[in-house]
Amino acid sequence: MQVMGIPVWMPKDTYGSAEESPLPNLPPQGGKEQELLPSPILLPSPLAGGEAPRLSCWDGLGMGGASCSHLSWQDLRATVQSCTRCALAKTRTQAVFGAGDVQARWMIIGEAPGADEDRRGEPFVGRAGQLLNNMLAAIGLPRESVYIANVLKCRPPNNRDPKVDEAANCRGYLERQIELVNPTLILVVGRIAAQNLLHTDAPLARLRGKQHRAPVSGTPVVVTYHPAYLLRQPADKRKAWEDLQFAREILATHVN
Numbered sequence: 001m002q003v004m005g006i007p008v009w010m011p012k013d014t015y016g017s018a019e020e021s022p023l024p025n026l027p028p029q030g031g032k033e034q035e036l037l038p039s040p041i042l043l044p045s046p047l048a049g050g051e052a053p054r055l056s057c058w059d060g061l062g063m064g065g066a067s068c069s070h071l072s073w074q075d076l077r078a079t080v081q082s083c084t085r086c087a088l089a090k091t092r093t094q095a096v097f098g099a100g101d102v103q104a105r106w107m108i109i110g111e112a113p114g115a116d117e118d119r120r121g122e123p124f125v126g127r128a129g130q131l132l133n134n135m136l137a138a139i140g141l142p143r144e145s146v147y148i149a150n151v152l153k154c155r156p157p158n159n160r161d162p163k164v165d166e167a168a169n170c171r172g173y174l175e176r177q178i179e180l181v182n183p184t185l186i187l188v189v190g191r192i193a194a195q196n197l198l199h200t201d202a203p204l205a206r207l208r209g210k211q212h213r214a215p216v217s218g219t220p221v222v223v224t225y226h227p228a229y230l231l232r233q234p235a236d237k238r239k240a241w242e243d244l245q246f247a248r249e250i251l252a253t254h255v256n
């Protein structure tokens with residue numbers, strides 16, 4: 001691919017210098033300011049531990065699971081970590097809240113934690129996460145400069161697709177994360193995440209290459225392949241690269 005002039009995702013360290021980067025020199029695309037949340041803390045599942053959830057987005061709001069818009073970062077994280085709204089609470093090791101720069105310009109949204117994420121409490125830390133890091137590095141974004149979250153906060157057993165009710169239960173959490181980060185651009189990876197975020201059943205091929213808007217916040221959204229898919233279909237990295245360039249162009253039009 002490199003011979004053809006198509007950048008290959010490589011660990012950032014392997015670039016060595018800006019000249020070796022597969023990208024043209026561009027201004028830094030990272031977060032507005034580094035203000036990282038503390039690393040996720042491993043909490044036992046409240047169901048396993050028998051402790052009742054302390055907080056809920058829904059208690060007393062009468063909004064049918066719609067809004068967490070009153071919650072601070074701290075309370076949102078605590079709410080997610082103690083959530084028992086669906087059966088995934090019984091099978092998870094821990095909820096995976098999100099990670100990164102809470103003032104990032106780029107927000108990355110995936111589908112749901114896998115086994116590695118469930119164990120470590122952080123999104124995209126397995127093989128797919130490594131490729132995601134390399135994709136970000138290829139456009140000059142250290143992982144720490146973006147904010148990463150998933151549609152579902154808990155791992156579905158055997159990595160099955162999220163169920164409709166599970167995604168609906170988690171929706172308020174994601175919307176509040178988007179509201180708090182207030183990113184300039186959201187990059188959604190994979191069909192499932194894109195369909196859930198954008199409330200559509202359109203196939204990925206129809207979602208790529210267009211600018212969408214996140215419901216509620218109106219944030220520009222670009223859709224690309226899930227890194228786990230790219231691990232299986234490396235030939236499509238070229239198209240993912242085009243998606244990243246497209247996302248950068250959109251971001252450039254929204255930054256002063």
Ligand code: URA
Pocket residue numbers: 110111112113114117122123124125128129150228
């Ligand atoms: N896949 C996802 O969609 N999210 C993760 O956090 C890990 C793998």
